[in-house]
Amino acid sequence: MAGRWGAVTVLASAQFVMTLDSTVMNVSISTVVKDLHTTIAAMQATITFYTLTMAAFMLLGAKLGDVWGRRRALIIGSIVYAVGSGTTALAPNIVVLFLGWSVVEGLGAVLVIPAIAALIADNYSGHARVTAFAVIGAASGVAVAVGPLIGGFLTTYASWRYVFAGEVVIMAIVLLFRNVVSDNGARKHLRIDVLSVLLSAAALVLIVYGLLQTKTWGWILPTQQDVTVLGLSPVPFIIAIGSVLLWLFFVRQRALIRQGRAPLLNTAILRLRQLRAGVGSLGIQYTVTAGLFFIVPIYLQLALGYDALATGLRIFPLSVALVLFSILGTALARRLSPKVIARIGQLGLVAASLVLLGSVDPKLNNWIFAAGMFLSGAALGLLASQLGNVTMSAVGDDELSEAGGVQGVYQNLGSSLGTALIGSVMIASLTTIFAGAVAASTLPADVQQEISSRTQGGVAVVAAADVPKIAQDAGLTSEQSDQLASIYSTSQLESLRLSFAALAFVSVGALFFSRNLPAQVLGRESEDEEEAAASS
Known part of the structure; x- marks a missing residue:
């Protein structure tokens, strides 16, 4: 393991665990809800806040890597992460799960993720660096690939808790082989500005929390009359406050630079077009x-009644394609520029979203759905093979940790927004569609009024098979219960369709960022210089 690729093997193992947590539990959502006696909304918040914790404190983690040393940050972060994983494995309720997973694991990851990016750039150069970053992307791809299957298998035949116990073991292996990774970066003696940390964390938390609550409070007009601000939904006010705090964060960074003090983020690197294009x-x-990994498992499990393993198998085409095309993207990087490869991937995302939109039927049991998932994985794999190297190649050696932190912020903010925004589209549209369908149905007026009253604060996401019993317990006849179940199933299907449409809209936005990606093959010049030095 101490050969040329020993460092990337250790770092890829850590990256595998960081990504695994974002995918492995999605197929187990319904089981965890039952085991911990909680709700889908609480699980959505837990998944969202895991990535949000990372996004909020990633810049701090990167700066601590400069102060402590990048390898030491990797070590400390791995220990903290292992403690969080162990806590989550033993969680007796959703509160402990939230603390162990969303908070402690997230805080460990803010040290590990920037260190991974910086140490890869520190240990490799030329095309070897391109390959090493592609390996990191492939490690994420493998985690995405096997995550649903591992989670599904263990949840179905043992317990989801073993997933987190396994993460403790992997992080212990990373710690055991820590000396394989070289750290040539000099430590920086600087004081971290606490106000900057608080401003950035509060801003990101408020913005994502506001998006997360759209499903409950509405975007502008309130869906709950007892939760309003000036007669409107609290959401726009929360997001506005977060945006102001984010603006104040950047004002603070510029002020620190003028005073000759160390900023939490050197805002100058955000003016680099290549870096902006990469992280965007x-x-x-x-x-x-x-x-995708939130809405598809929810529909497969709650609408169609699949268990965790069957859910993982239905997602498998995306997972396999992601790994295969990460490898293909690495090979293409010797001949094609990141801009060309990424644009192929981004166009593939748009096409995949449209294919998935056209695949929606009551059972999702058609080749179109499988093709859409495979195409999604192929597009994501091409992007994963390029973007890490694009970002880290945009800066000098002194700014590797900072660039790694920015990359981690965008990565986890994207994950938070994906779960919060797309998940909220699904849940909010379910409420609207269901309410409209009930009002247009032949159910008696008193029954319609009762349903409207009970769903005023939103429609709970429950298994379609449970709706008849819930309805009968509420006093509806058997015939009315079956009719309500049919309405609910149709509403679930339509909310999935709208969620895929939202994904298509987001995918189109990806093309905006690719304009400033490098139009030349990266790593070729450094490789030529190394060969010339070796031959002289």
Whole structure:
């Protein structure tokens, strides 16, 4: 393991675990809800806040990597992450699960993820660096590929808790082989500005929390009359406050630079077109991935009644394609520029979203759905093979940790937005469609009024098979219960269709960021220089 590729093997193992947590539990949502006696909305918040914790404190993690040393940050972060995974494995309720997963694991990851990016750039150069970043992308792809299957298998035949116990073991292996990774970066003696940390964290938390609550409070007009601000939904006010805090964060960074003090983020690197294009494309990639991995398992499990393993198998075409095309993207990088490869991937995302939109039927049991999932994976794989190297190649060695932190922010903010935004589209549209369908149905007026009253604050996402019993317990006749179940199933289908449409809209936005991606093959010049030095 101590050979040329030992470092990337260790770092890819850590990256595998970071990504695994974002996909492995999605197929187990309904089981965890039952085991911990919680709700789908609570699980959505837990999944969202795991990535949001990382996004909110990623810049701090990157800066601590400069102060402590990148390898030491990797070590400390791996220990914290392992503690969080162990806590989650033993969680007796949703509160402990939230603390262990969303908070402790997230805080460990803010040290690990920027360190991975910086250490890859530190240990490799030329095309070897391109390949190493592609390996990191492939590790994420493998985690996406096997995550649903691991989660599905263990949840179906053992317990979802073993997933987190396994993560403790992998992080222990990373710690065991930590010395394989070289750290040539000099430590920086600087004081971290606490106000900057608070401003950035609060801003990101408020913005994503506001998006998360759209499903409950509405976008502008309130859906719950007892939760309003000036007669409107609290959402636009929360997002506005978050946006103001984000603006104040950037004002603070510029002030620190003028005073000769160390900023939490050197805003100058955000003026680099290549970096902006790389992290923007990365954010869109993770938004689409997280959105897909939230809405599809929810529909497969709750609308169609699949268990966790069957759900993982239905997602498998995306997973396989992601790994295969990550490898293909690495090979293409020797001949094609990141801009060409990424644009192929981004166009593939648009096409995949439209194919998935056309695949929606009551059972999702058709070749169109499988083709749409495979095409999604292929597009995401091409992007994964390029974007890490694009971002880190945009800066010098002194800014590797900072660039890794920015990359981690966009990556996890994209994941948070994917789960919050696309998930909220699904849940909010379910409420609207269901209410409209009930009002247009032949159900008696008193029954319609009772249903309207009970769903005033939103429609709970429940298994379609459970609706008849819920309806009968509420006093409806057997015939009315079956009619209501049919309405609910149709509403679930239409909400999935709207969610795929939202993914198509997000995918189109990805093309905006690819304009400034490098139009030349990366790594070729460094490789030529190394060969010339070796021959002289």
